[in-house]
Amino acid sequence: MHGGTREESVDPNSDERAMLRVRDGQVESLTELYARHRTPLYNFFVRLTGNAHLSEDLVQDVFLRMLKYRHTYRAGSRFATWMYRIAMNLCLTHQKGAAREAGFDDETEYAVYGILKAEVGESTLDEDVYKATAKQCVLEIKEE
DSSP states (O other): OOSOOOGGGSOHHHHHHHHHHHHTTOGGGHHHHHHHHHHHHHHHHHHHHOOHHHHHHHHHHHHHHHHHTGGGOOTTSOHHHHHHHHHHHHHHHHHHHHHHHTTOSOHHHHHHHHHHHHHHOTTTSOHHHHHHHHHHHHHHHHHO
16 A cells, blocks of 8 residues: 555546546446555655554545545536545544543644653653643643
8 A cells, every 4th residue: 555656647637537437336446546546645644643553544435435425526627636535534534533432622632642751652651741741832822
């Protein structure tokens, strides 16, 4: 899933045509779009989440949502814009849920918490210390 992309050599209108076919009931055309866009989407999610396994799941979820909401795709729309809007909404939804599950009231606190864990190292500090530090960092930023 992590190999190079063929996007540069593909007619940009072919994505739009393939998505119109999916929208109109030829759902097997989604396979063509998946083959072209799974790696760039995966890389997009890895940059946003820092989590390879989660990124793979999110890629699958994007394509499931594309299938579910195919009726919303409009002729003349750029496919990549539509697809990345779905991807970003999915990522935001995931981040909000993950923040709540981790006990944060604010997604910013959760993001800082993730950065702290990545920078300091998972086993170095107690979980409560990470959370308290993240909350304090965000509080200080908001006060400035």
